[in-house]
Amino acid sequence: MHEATHVVVVDDHNDIRDLVREYLEHQGYKVSVAEGGATLRRILARQTVDLIILDVMMPGEDGISLCREVRASGDVPIIFLTAMAEDTDRIVGLELGADDYLVKPFNPRELLARIRAVLRRATSSTPVGTILNRRIVRIGHWKLDLGRQEIFGDDGVGIPLSTAEFRLLKVFIERPGLILSREQLLDLTVGRTADIFDRSIDNQVSRLRKKIEENAKNPSIIKTHWGGGYSLCIEVVFE
Numbered sequence: 001m002h003e004a005t006h007v008v009v010v011d012d013h014n015d016i017r018d019l020v021r022e023y024l025e026h027q028g029y030k031v032s033v034a035e036g037g038a039t040l041r042r043i044l045a046r047q048t049v050d051l052i053i054l055d056v057m058m059p060g061e062d063g064i065s066l067c068r069e070v071r072a073s074g075d076v077p078i079i080f081l082t083a084m085a086e087d088t089d090r091i092v093g094l095e096l097g098a099d100d101y102l103v104k105p106f107n108p109r110e111l112l113a114r115i116r117a118v119l120r121r122a123t124s125s126t127p128v129g130t131i132l133n134r135r136i137v138r139i140g141h142w143k144l145d146l147g148r149q150e151i152f153g154d155d156g157v158g159i160p161l162s163t164a165e166f167r168l169l170k171v172f173i174e175r176p177g178l179i180l181s182r183e184q185l186l187d188l189t190v191g192r193t194a195d196i197f198d199r200s201i202d203n204q205v206s207r208l209r210k211k212i213e214e215n216a217k218n219p220s221i222i223k224t225h226w227g228g229g230y231s232l233c234i235e236v237v238f239e
Contacts, residue, residue, distance in 0.1 A: 004030040005119065006048060010040050010066065011055040011081065016104075020053060023108040024115075037061040037069075049076050051119060053111070054098075056082040071097040071163050077118045081106070097163030099190055137173055138237040140221060142212060144169065151212060164189070165208045168201075172222065172232035181229035205230055 007029050009020045017033040024031045032047070034040040036058060043049065052070065056063035067078055080101035099118045102111055137144045143152045149166045150158040161169065167189045171180070180188070182201045189201075205224075209216040223233045 004028060005050045006030045006032065007051045007053060007115065008032045008034060008040060008043055008049050009053045010034045010036070010058075010063070011053075012036060012058045013055075016055070016081070019108065020111065023112070027112060029115075037066050040066065044070075044076075051077045051079065051115060053079050053081060053115075056080050067098055075163070077121075079111075079114055079118060097167075136238075139169075139173065139212075139232075140234040144173070146170075159211050161211070162207075164204050165211070168204050168208055169212075172230075173236050176232045176234070176236045179225050179228050179231045184229065201230075 005028075007024055009017050009024075009031060010033075011017050011020075012035050017035070021031040021033055032043050032049075034043060037060070040052070054063045054066060063080060063082075067080070070076060070078065077099045078097070080098045081104055082101055083104045099121070100114050102114060135146050137146065139151075141154055144150075145152065145158070148158070149161050149163070151161060151169075152158050168185065171185060171188045185201045189204075205222060206216070209219050209222055213219045213221055221232065221234050223231050225231060
């Protein structure tokens with residue numbers, strides 16, 4: 001018998017937890033609820049979790065710190081719930097590795113659609129696919145360790161990549177030379193469309209360039225195409 005997808009809802013408000021649990025259980029999901037970080041840790045230690053719905057603004061440990069902790073130990077998909085529509089709030093969450101976000105108040109049907117989209121990305125194979133079967137990828141003089149999310153130079157010193165940086169670099173590696181718009185990059189990394197003010201991809205590219213470019217202000221690996229987007233302009237070799 002197929003085991004139901006396990007979703008954990010982390011929110012300090014009872015009404016939100018109960019609303020989401022009731023709706024998702026009606027849709028066939030197994031749902032656990034947590035009022036904060038301590039309960040979430042117990043659930044993660046004892047059960048297999050397929051997705052976490054995480055409130056950003058909580059007393060004590062907030063969602064941002066919990067997301068950082070979860071990402072340090074695994075890749076369970078995370079959807080943020082936030083009462084704040086500020087760009088900074090959304091960008092920080094996505095850069096930490098959240099897969100999507102939803103602004104309160106929200107329609108449960110929209111939450112369900114986002115859950116399904118995030119789970120599809122998490123379980124489906126990448127269209128290009130080659131990278132998934134290899135552990136080491138050479139990008140110019142860099143080597144990317146897919147298992148450890150680290151990139152190594154000729155000196156052998158590893159530079160850790162955040163989850164967001166790793167996803168972005170992986171998208172570029174799978175499509176070398178192809179110009180990808182901000183909208184395409186956002187869709188390929190977190191599975192959603194960008195609004196006109198969304199600059200999270202620009203911030204991620206900037207952070208990644210600081211780690212892999214000799215001169216981040218005059219990049220030679222990830223090029224900017226004004227009005228078009230970005231492209232990886234270096235040879236990629238799968239080892």
